Every structure is written in C-alpha cells, then in structure tokens.
Amino acid sequence: xxxxxxxxxxxxxxxxxxxxxxxxxxxxxxxxxxxxxxxxxxxxxxxxxxxxxxxxxxxxxxxxxxxxxxxxxxxxxxxxxxxxxxxxxxxxxxxxxxxxxxxxxxxxxxxxxxxxxxxxxxxxxxxxxxxxxxxxxxxxxxxxxxxxxxxxxxxxxxxxxxxxxxxxxxxxxxxxxxxxxxxxxxxxxxxxxxxxxxxxxxxxxxxxxxxxxxxxxxxxxxxxxxxxxxxxxxxxxxxxxxxxxxxxxxxxxxxxxxxxxxxxxxxxxxxxxxxxxxxxxxxxxxxxxxxxxxxxxxxxxxxxxxxxxxxxxxxxxxxxxxxxxxxxxxxxxxxxxxxxxxxxxxxxxxxxxxxxxxxxxxxxxxxxxxxxxxxxxxxxxxxxxxxxxxxxxx
Numbered sequence: 001x002x003x004x005x006x007x008x009x010x011x012x013x014x015x016x017x018x019x020x021x022x023x024x025x026x027x028x029x030x031x032x033x034x035x036x037x038x039x040x041x042x043x044x045x046x047x048x049x050x051x052x053x054x055x056x057x058x059x060x061x062x063x064x065x066x067x068x069x070x071x072x073x074x075x076x077x078x079x080x081x082x083x084x085x086x087x088x089x090x091x092x093x094x095x096x097x098x099x100x101x102x103x104x105x106x107x108x109x110x111x112x113x114x115x116x117x118x119x120x121x122x123x124x125x126x127x128x129x130x131x132x133x134x135x136x137x138x139x140x141x142x143x144x145x146x147x148x149x150x151x152x153x154x155x156x157x158x159x160x161x162x163x164x165x166x167x168x169x170x171x172x173x174x175x176x177x178x179x180x181x182x183x184x185x186x187x188x189x190x191x192x193x194x195x196x197x198x199x200x201x202x203x204x205x206x207x208x209x210x211x212x213x214x215x216x217x218x219x220x221x222x223x224x225x226x227x228x229x230x231x232x233x234x235x236x237x238x239x240x241x242x243x244x245x246x247x248x249x250x251x252x253x254x255x256x257x258x259x260x261x262x263x264x265x266x267x268x269x270x271x272x273x274x275x276x277x278x279x280x281x282x283x284x285x286x287x288x289x290x291x292x293x294x295x296x297x298x299x300x301x302x303x304x305x306x307x308x309x310x311x312x313x314x315x316x317x318x319x320x321x322x323x324x325x326x327x328x329x330x331x332x333x334x335x336x337x338x339x340x341x342x343x344x345x346x347x348x349x350x351x352x353x354x355x356x357x358x359x360x361x362x363x364x365x366x367x368x369x370x371x372x373x374x375x376x377x378x379x380x381x382x383x384x385x386x387x388x389x390x391x392x393x394x
C-alpha cells in the first residue's frame with residue numbers, strides 16, 4: 001500500500017514539474033516576444049531597401065553576369081526574410097490555420113525533403129508508424145516546420161558517422177505522439193533543461209540560430225500539445241511531440257476561390273509616408289515604374305499637411321514613425337478627414353507587435369508587410385482603387 005502511494009506521489013510530482021517547465025518556457029517566449037518584434041522591425045526596413053533595389057535593377061537590361069549576381073542578392077535577401085519570419089513566429093500569438101492532417105503522411109513528406117542528404121551522410125531511416133493512427137486537427141505547415149526541425153536536428157547530431165533515425169507514431173490516450181530518435185552523442189544533462197530556450201544552441205557558429213526548438217515549442221503549445229526530449233549521453237536523443245485528438249465532424253467540400261483578376265487602374269496619384277528616406281525612394285520608384293504620380297513625405301505631420309492641400313487616390317503609410325506615427329495618423333484622419341481612410345494602406349515591418357496588431361485588427365485596413373514585393377504592392381494599390389470605384393479621388 002505504501003509503495004503504491006509513493007508511486008502515485010512520484011508520478012504526480014513528475015507531472016507537476018513538467019507543467020511548471022512548460023509554463024516557464026511560455027513565460028520566456030512571451031517576454032522575448034516584444035524584443036523580437038522590435039528587432040524584426042529594424043531588420044525589415046533595410047531589407048526592404050535591398051530587395052526593392054534588386055527587384056528594380058532586375059527589371060532593366062543587364063548582362064548575364066550582373067543578372068546572376070542580382071539573383072543571388074535577391075535569393076539571399078529572401079533567405080533573410082524567412083529568418084525574420086521565424087523570429088516573428090516566436091512573438092506572434094495568432095491561432096494556427098487548421099485542417100485535418102494525416103500525421104503519418106506528413107512525416108513521410110517531411111523526411112523525403114531530407115532523404116538525399118541523409119543518404120549521403122549514411123543515415124538510415126527506420127519507421128515505426130501506427131497505420132491506423134487517427135487524423136489530427138492542426139496547421140499542416142506549422143506542424144511540418146516542427147517535424148522538419150526535429151528531423152534536421154537529429155541528422156546534424158549524427159554528422160560525421162553512420163547513424164539511425166527512428167520515426168515513430170502512436171496513440172496515447174486522447175493524444176497522438178510522434179517520436180524522433182537519433183543515435184548521436186546525446187544531450188548533456190546540464191543542457192537538457194535549456195534546449196527549448198530561445199537562442200540556446202550547442203551547434204558550431206553559423207550552423208544554428210538557437211530558434212528552431214523555441215519556435216517548435218511555441219507551435220506545439222499553440223496546438224494545445226507538448227514537446228519534450230529524453231537523452232542519455234552517449235546513447236542518442238529522442239524528441240516527442242504529443243498533440244490532442246478531437247472528434248472529426250462531417251467532411252465539407254469547399255471549392256477553391258477563383259483567382260482574382262487585378263483590375264486595370266491606369267495612372268493614379270499616390271502619397272508615400274515613411275520616415276526612412278531609402279524606403280520612401282524604393283517605394284516611389286516601384287510605383288513610378290507603373291506610371292503612377294507619386295509624392296513622398298517623411299512624417300505623419302507632413303502627410304496631414306499634404307492631405308489638406310490636395311487629394312490622392314492611394315496613401316501608403318508606415319506604422320512606426322517618430323512623432324505622429326501610423327496609429328496617431330489614423331486617429332487624426334478618422335476625426336478630420338474620414339474619407340481618406342478609404343484609400344489608406346499600412347506598410348509595416350512590425351506585423352507581430354502588440355500595438356500594430358491591435359491597430360490592424362481595429363481598423364481592418366489593408367496592410368503590407370516589409371519587405372514589400374512589387375507584385376504585392378501592385379495588388380494592394382489595385383484593390384484599394386477598385387474598392388473605391390471609378391476615378392474619384394480622396
């Protein structure tokens with residue numbers, strides 16, 4: 001009897017420690033969210049200039065060598081953009097876009113992405129999948145990001161020697177569990193409590209950012225699940241993801257919406273508002289290339305003065321600016337010139353910031369995330385002009 005009570009007590013204590021660890025991790029990510037949002041904003045502005053300039057140059061007549069060099073600039077810029085999006089994923093609190101997911105199929109697709117490299121590195125993949133595994137209600141893209149991160153980490157842990165990667169699935173009560181185990185050196189006991197901390201990494205410089213497991217933790221927590229690791233030094237490491245099961249309702253067939261046709265809008269008068277001159281210049285040149293008449297100002301105060309003097313078809317405004325920022329500009333326009341709100345498009349490098357999110361949610365105004373592509377810019381301008389109809393100006 002006493003032994004049974006001790007066993008129950010030990011299990012309860014272990015469960016409490018696990019819950020406390022999850023809560024501590026959530027607090028760390030929450031505290032880091034504001035910092036990451038600000039860092040992403042500061043990086044997105046210069047990146048918008050780099051990618052915008054590369055796009056402008058690629059539209060001109062170039063010799064093949066110059067074109068290849070600019071393509072490399074654009075490709076690496078896009079890579080930086082994805083890294084910043086990973087930073088924002090830590091800060092962002094949006095619910096996932098979920099659908100019914102076959103976890104076994106998603107695992108096979110994920111491992112296939114690394115199949116060639118694992119073959120080259122002498123990594124054998126062993127499958128231990130429960131074939132009758134129930135489907136889960138999850139965001140397949142986010143979950144794929146988690147699984148790819150775990151598979152890639154396991155592969156890196158076995159670098160330099162033959163290894164075995166074991167992928168498993170099982171049903172555990174009202175959850176499904178995924179296991180990713182490697183035969184690498186394992187995780188030192190002193191590192192195990194910190195592996196989900198942001199920016200913590202044991203990889204050599206240049207190989208890891210220390211964000212992968214933190215982002216994965218946030219994604220899994222957002223799905224109501226948990227993620228943890230078990231390891232004995234010298235005997236490899238195992239990562240587990242546990243996700244809740246929910247009852248499947250009737251399957252609905254939803255026809256994909258037709259591809260929208262961008263309306264022809266001709267040449268329009270556009271006001272660009274951004275405190276960074278380089279960003280203003282790039283946006284101005286991109287818009288002028290499409291035949292628009294563009295004026296650019298560096299503050300919300302200047303924008304208000306221009307809007308009192310004349311009318312514009314479209315107003316593109318940054319959100320975070322010194323003085324009268326996008327939030328304050330929107331409030332002033334709502335009070336003094338509410339008709340201008342119909343042609344306002346926000347451009348922001350801080351889409352995950354709490355204040356910016358609140359502004360976009362409250363106003364429901366169209367917005368573009370920096371760095372802005374020419375295609376996205378064209379689409380936003382065309383949609384605003386089409387929504388207002390005709391050629392009337394604000």
